[in-house]
Amino acid sequence: MVHSASVTPLRASAPAAPLSGTHRVPGDKSISHRALMFGALAIGTTEIAGLLEGEDVLRTAAAMRALGATVEQRGAGAWRVSGRGVGGLVEPADVLDMGNSGTAARLLCGLLAGHPIFAVMTGDSSLRKRPMLRVTAPLSATGASFWTREGGRLPLAVQGAVEALPLDYRLPVASAQVKSACLLAGLCARGTTRVVEPEPTRDHTENMLRHFGATVRVADTAEGRVIELEGQPELIAAPILVPGDPSSAAFLLVGALLVPGSRLTIANVGLNPLRTGLFATLREMGAILRVENARTEGGEPVGDVVAEYGPLRAVEVPPGRAPSMIDEYPILAVAAATATGTTRMRGLAELRVKESDRLAATAAMLAANGVAASIEGDDLLVHGTGAAIPGGGLVATHMDHRLAMSALIMGLAARAPVGVDDAGFIETSFPGFAALVNLAAGGEAIRSLA
Structure with missing residues (x-):
């Protein structure tokens, strides 16, 4: 559309x-995006109920298919995702079009950064005006390379890291999207990824990581809220009710x-x-x-x-x-x-x-x-x-x-x-x-x- x-x-x-x-x-749109992404990274089949079926989320579903996961609609709001495991996504054959969804685009940057594959991402005229440097800058420290239009805008190309490095990053401003992108990249890295946010932001990513079996630690400290993720977990498919x-x-x-x-x-x-x-x-x-x-x-x-x-x-x-x-x-x-x-x-x-x-x-x-x-x-x-x-x-x-x-x-x-x-x-x-x-x-x- x-x-x-x-x-x-x-x-x-x-x-x-x-x-x-x-x-x-x-x-919930935030949970729906993440359910599809984590289902694609898990071993086994994730059953999702109540998925938002708006265009933003359907773009994420299409992207997960393009990256090798099996994504099927079973009924109204009922979806099934058969994943490829952490690090198992494959290079897409075509450009990934994220439509109007800034959340999907920024989270996908994190997902792609940790995989040794090349991909190109675009969106509609509104999304192509939105800044991506806030995610591509910290994600570059994983070993991934990004190319964007002037101002860090889409279309964007990424060459993911061959061996992703864990991040230790303090967010300059509170952003659940940037935090989540860093954690998604950290899944593929050996070692502990550490993100510090100045103000607590929505924690659906942390909740879902635990739901799928990852080790996530969260602590409120003098420097802000610290989130630590142990890299290269085996995520196991788990049902999600959105x-x-x-x-x-x-x-x-x-x-x-x-x-x-x-x-x-x-x-x-x-x-x-x-x-x-x-x-x-x-x-x-x-x-x-x-x-x-x-x-x-x-x-x-x-x-x-x-x-x-x-x-x-x-x-x-x-x-x-x-x-x-x-x-x-x-x-x-x-x-x-x-x-x-x-x-x-x-x-x-x-x-x-x-x-x-x-x-x-x-x-x-x-x-x-x-x-x-x-x-x-x-x-x-x-x-x-x-x-x-x-x-x-x-x-x-x-x-x-x-x-x-x-x-x-x-x-x-x-x-x-x-x-x-x-x-x-x-x-x-x-x-x-x-x-x-x-x-x-x-x-x-x-x-x-x-």
Whole structure:
């Protein structure tokens, strides 16, 4: 699917009824990518249930096939991966196209760096603008060689290390993608790979490494969180149940917080504490948000999240919370737009290098719909209306699925409909988003502008 070939403008307006019911969102994207990759590196057959079947993850599945693993879909969300063992991937016969997925591209750099094979990777026009030096620079110390366009951008070629060296690397900024790429490369290295992160980031890679039998040690120290991986383990196939993606659940939950009279439940949501910064922030804002049926599945905490409509107040979001909610700032900005007072979200430099300059695009989304917002350094300030959002604007989405979904949720809580110039790429991460929102709203709150 080439996103630019089929532009899909949509418009969202206030629903005729409150949001209600119990719903499920697609599987966690971060866990889905990793399940396919670790399945390809394991000995035996890994059974995966609940896999996200958006385009981003399907690109990873195709890449694992190209690298020699057997990857089969057995049913809705049910997949089977027969792996080749650590170090056993084969040279792909063609270019690996990662579509719109920065996560897949950066993790794959780590996977390829540890294998003595040559590969070329590309992506869509949005991904080809995103920086890869943050992963290729540390991965070069394994003995791998990388060639990129100017600025470290895709297309990218890699010649993996013949005998990968273990890394000892301190991340300059917290990034789960860079950490994971280093650990994936470290699987093929003899010895201990050591990564230090200044702030804890999502730890799905560490959890899954243990699930497949690797030895991983994590310690909080004065220099940061230290992760150590013993290299060249024999990973053994293990079943994976992918929980609902908390980043996807966030959109409907915020919608319920903002549409008067709403009470909505999202079942089976992943609640890894390194992913739930948005939920903590919303509670600080006074949101009625609670977890029911909390449990652990496949090493990950899971629960049903209930959201109810109620007034919100402005807060200051500390920069240290950013790694646990880096993808949720656009939808938080929508919630903050209705709050009483000015919400300051601090330390958002990372948003400048997402699918779009997400910091500037989020401010522009608000401004286009009558909400005052400003950027001070790396901080985003949202001056809440204390009431309904004026709306009426058309949002330029810049091929950013999270921006598009946030704008459409804004339309549910606005006095005038909110449009987006293109929503076709929402399917990359949240298949069926508009249909699910309309189901919760009991009508056609989101409709085509075409």
